[in-house]
């Protein structure tokens with residue numbers, strides 16, 4: 001019996017996570033449109049349901065029933081597989097994100113992650129890097145000039161920004177001395193110098209800024225959305241895609257945003273931990289009034305809520321920035337990466353490595 | 362070869378990217394303001410300004426007869442040539458009247474020249490601007506559709 005329940009839990013938690021992710025993806029598009037509307041003194045979607053709240057569902061239905069136009073090119077296989085590559089790569093990378101405190105409830109292990117990978121950091125970096133293949137192949141196989149230009153820009157941009165991104169990740173890995181995202185989050189409990197929460201953003205503020213900038217570029221967001229610049233490239237690499245293929249690209253893009261936000265929260269904003277309060281002290285506080293098993297459950301749910309709120313806050317910043325900033329010119333984009341972010345993160349890496357060697361010596 | 366334009370000197374504010382934060386603050390204020398200037402079109406309509414040039418109408422005189430004399434002034438002046446008139450004789454040997462009078466609103470530019478050209482105020486323009494149809498034919502106006510009895 002216990003085995004069965006254990007397996008149901010193993011299966012159920014990832015499914016719930018998937019449902020949460022897809023809901024965020026759907027409603028992120030709604031929030032994005034609505035927020036943009038408010039910032040521009042408009043009303044935004046307001047026809048489907050009260051305040052347009054059913055708009056994502058209407059969109060989904062529309063995507064499902066739209067004609068699937070397949071471009072008549074020589075590379076049909078690539079054309080069809082490209083969205084799948086992007087989609088799969090993004091969502092597989094999301095699987096490595098832990099999203100809460102693992103706990104045991106009446107002898108059953110509840111792991112708050114889809115897969116527990118001890119080198120989660122590398123896994124995420126590897127798979128989010130694969131997505132660019134999909135973009136390049138899709139842009140190439142579309143057989144028209146705008147997707148190709150978008151794909152070329154994307155290749156250049158994503159490959160360039162992967163350098164500072166990976167360097168900052170290396171900095172954080174050095175700082176926490178582990179590749180395990182769960183451990184990284186757990187190491188951010190407690191305080192720094194007595195008054196700051198021990199979050200990555202206070203340990204490594206420079207790395208934080210570099211990471212945010214590169215994460216924006218990785219997710220093709222304004223001000224780094226050159227690959228899909230509407231006013232110049234129609235919509236870049238997904239110009240020729242329609243129906244569910246477009247929806248997959250679209251979802252992958254938002255999935256990438258969630259991934260980046262999750263990483264920002266895990267590396268820099270304390271993961272699922274509240275500032276100043278340790279998870280174990282929450283458990284013992286609850287244990288004073290309810291049984292220990294339930295105390296762990298309530299704490300885990302609470303901490304999952306904290307993680308959710310933090311991720312949403314970072315997503316809010318993404319959307320907020322999108323409706324605020326104009327986009328860069330391509331040479332500016334490249335010079336920001338290679339002349340600012342890469343040197344800064346390299347110097348930061350060297351300093352961090354030096355300090356850590358000095359501390360451990 | 363690109364022409365290099367010298368960039369203006371950057372101040373302290375610019376170097377510290379304070380302006381980025383100012384921009385973010387501005388959009389946040391707008392977001393929290395929750396106002397909008399949208400006219401929710403099918404339910405709400407924009408108030409048109411005086412002398413707005415909307416769909417045409419043919420006026421009638423006190424006896425309920427069309428004022429139009431079928432003089433073809435409007436048809437002649439119309440730039441896209443979208444007015445088609447067939448004249449017929451009346452009891453009065455001095456006067457004609459239109460047997461059919463058609464304005465193709467799909468070609469009309471709503472320039473108002475026809476109204477200006479009309480010697481007897483028979484053709485006017487109304488403030489009606491939302492007319493839609495499912496076929497092209499429905500948007501070719503004839504006497505029945507244009508006739509405006511009350512004025």
Ligand code: SF4
Pocket residue numbers: 435438439440441442443444464468469470471472473474475476
């Ligand atoms: S408004 Fe201009 S275009 Fe239209 S019918 Fe009159 S003259 Fe012709």
Ligand code: SF4
Pocket residue numbers: 428429430431432433434435436446475478479480481482483484
């Ligand atoms: S100009 Fe006036 S009177 Fe002459 S045909 Fe046109 S509408 Fe009739």
